Amino acid sequence: MNNFFAKLKPRNVYKVAVAYAVASWLLIEIATQVFPFFEILNWAVRLVVLAIVIGLPIALVIAQNLRKLLLMPAGDTVSIARLKIDPAWDPIRNDPGFQQLLTVKEHVGQ
Secondary structure: OOOHHHHHHHOOOHHHHHHHHHHHHHHHHHHHHHOOOOOOHHHHHHHHHHHHHHHHHHHHHHHHHHHHHHHHOOOOOOOHHHHHHHHHHHHHOOOHHHHHHOOOOOOOOO
């Protein structure tokens, strides 16, 4: 379990979670104060809170994998053979998930 949390630290997941919590609190405060002034129904505030709660895991997953997404070559079809030799993938080459991806057989024509 400690290994899991150790992997999250360099990926800035903690910082994203704190920033998300602060921004969420601010949005909820604005919604609860401004919506009644404009006579927006109470369910709209609940909808804002629900969207924020649903968005948290999405934001954390993006934060965890952002480095991999940013290193992905844009506009090119990525094949297993290219992953094995392309130097653009060197920063994550030792990652266990990347190593597992290299063992997948390619399906021609898909």
